[in-house]
Amino acid sequence: MAEDLRDKLGAQHLPLRDQVLAALRTAIIDGDYLPGERLTEDRLAEDFGVSRNPVREALRVAEAEGFVVILPRRGAVVASPSSGTIADMFAVRERLESLAARLAAERATPADVAALRALLDQGREATQRQDLARVAELNSTLHLRILQISGNPWLSSIAKSLYLHVQWVFRLGAAERAPHSWAEHIQLVDAIESGDGDRAEQAALIHLAAASAAAFENAEGGYVAAH
Amino acid sequence: MAEDLRDKLGAQHLPLRDQVLAALRTAIIDGDYLPGERLTEDRLAEDFGVSRNPVREALRVAEAEGFVVILPRRGAVVASPSSGTIADMFAVRERLESLAARLAAERATPADVAALRALLDQGREATQRQDLARVAELNSTLHLRILQISGNPWLSSIAKSLYLHVQWVFRLGAAERAPHSWAEHIQLVDAIESGDGDRAEQAALIHLAAASAAAFENAEGGYVAAH
DNA sequence: AAATTGTTCTTCGTATACACTCGGTCGGGA
């Protein structure tokens, strides 16, 4: 397994810094590094088995993405999402993903729709198997796919980084909603397939309102650690 | 004066990489580095009088922000904004800045409004003086200020980076519209002062529609270099 | 006990080295 990883690390042409960035993101999203936790360059370099240079470059991007906060001369700490930022996130998502849904409806090819349907099927299966992690993953994949179909790179890249944070927040709190939201996904894909922009936008808004409410409800419980 | 070592870029306490990033952004926005131009690390390091490390870290962030494209093993080139991406930018701005206007209307304090009015005054003056560069600058400042008043950090940070691109596109093309848009700005600030979210959102949409139309008209003329 | 001084940890920037890869060039063969 370790060999396999090395192979991928070496053979693949992906720069190390990107892999470090990806690993860092997932570590934060998965809660391996908790909000407020100190992240020294040396420690990360050791954790990922690389030198400090790629770590530093990854950290700068992670900072730009909002996953870590860098204090000058002090180092990096994992950012602490507050319930306030969750509300803000959803306010932005509402605007962005509704636009994405509209554009996707207007531009989706039959192949695009088929891909979405396939994801829907896999999601249903995973839900039946009670495989929450997989459901959450498919959830992300579906939304990202819609973003991509929208064909607006700005929308796509911005929402992508937003979505990672959504995942983060959910992971720290409530993953239980994912199955429940699947019905709304079906509505959304139906709307996109119909080519009706207004309808797709509306479906996206409904989905987000429900997700937002659920996230909020859960956040009140206080998943945010003392700091 | 004994510290002539530091007058390269910074006698400041800001990390060098941030200064390099800022310098790189303005160089691109101002057209000192043209779209498609090759940016080797060594060259930038020499241009800014620093070593490769800060340059690299700045480049990664510039890539995340969309100012440069990094080709694996080939290096960085200045991104080439196409008329397509301009349209995409405005589609996103429409959603985001209208939200910002609404939130700003709901949350603006009298002091906030006073600050906006002051900017408006300065803008009027600059317009009378035909100082287009200053008008463009105030234009940015005004919009950024509204974003900040909205109190949504996500909105603020996303729109901020978007706005830098707006400036870029305008700088490469039409700065002439700036004075014309000033009347719309007054409407917008009036609406924010009124505290009426709907009205503020509407004013923002009208402003953006006009700006978008102007940008497009100009882009058709083809400011995008052969590449 | 309070203030000052040192010590240590860590970032920040620089410098250097080297493998690897891509792109172009040059030369030979059809």
Add this chain to the structure above:
DNA sequence: TCCCGACCGAGTGTATACGAAGAACAATTT
């Protein structure tokens, strides 16, 4: 002449080492 493959150089990707400076904390002194 044209094509094709080997070679070469430029530039990135990564590692490593080192010095300087800031921040936090402990130790020492008054």
